[in-house]
Amino acid sequence: MSEIVLYDYWRSSASYRVRIALGLLDLPYRTVPVDLLAGSHKIGEHLVRNPQGLVPALEIDGVMMTQSVSIIEYLDETRPGQGLLPTETLARQRVRALSHAIAMDTHPVCNLGVVRHVMDIAEAHGDDADAARQEWMAKYIGSGLAGFEAMLAGDGTNGDFCHGDRPSMADICLIPQLYNARRWNVRFSHLPRICAIEQRCNAIAAFANAHPDQCPR
Known part of the structure; x- marks a missing residue:
């Protein structure tokens, strides 16, 4: 399995959500900080990861993903067991x-x-x-x-x-x-x-x- 990389800002609520989800699923990952106060989310390198210029971006399963709620639903669908969403x-x-x-x-x-x-x-x-x-x-x-x-x-x-x-x-x-x-x-x-x-x-x-x-x- 390829390495999971989270492009993250420590105070970002959206990034915080993904960190919790990865932890609940016991998925190890590497963090790459993106400094929002310094404007790092608006420069070319990060815009390739997330064209909206936001965090988080999650590199997983060979794909770069954005939008925390969508990421959490993907994790729930592909890593069953924890039940981040109910089945009913x-x-x-x-x-x-x-x-x-x-x-x-x-x-x-x-x-x-x-x-x-x-x-x-x-x-x-x-x-x-x-x-x-x-x-x-x-x-x-x-x-x-x-x-x-x-x-x-x-x-x-x-x-x-x-x-x-x-x-x-x-x-x-x-x-x-x-x-x-x-x-x-x-x-x-x-x-x-x-x-x-x-x-x-x-x-x-x-x-x-x-x-x-x-x-x-």
Whole structure:
């Protein structure tokens, strides 16, 4: 089997998701850091890997892959056993819906490029750019997590994790967003299901080892 290579930025939520998935599947990989703050994701070499100029990019099975949720689904389909998505159709839909609530609704409006634009607009209007960023993060991360909590409570199928009694793609998407919430001082202690799930995930090596503090920079 060829070497798996992850082109990664330590604080990227999307990269964090893929690190967790690789860990849950016990797939060894090599990390190549891509410094977003230095603009390394926008230069020619990385654009060959990911034409969007984003991270992650994952080299696996002789192919370069992008988009974290799509990568996780590929890993689930080609490395069966862990069950990153359930096998039953309605259960898979629920896990996808929870995952998309974070990865497609909450995270995209809080990523580096969007928030930089928010700060630029604030500065252009003579406002405090840092305060504008904080307000933006509080609004969109806070409302996103509140909606996620409501989704968890919605159909009574929960076990110890977002769906059932082992972590799925939904948990893989949630935990990086909680890291971002803490980074921007967004409270979620009033969301008991999320807090309980986070505690259980933190006790699993694949989640702990994927934490940004454990990553090369």
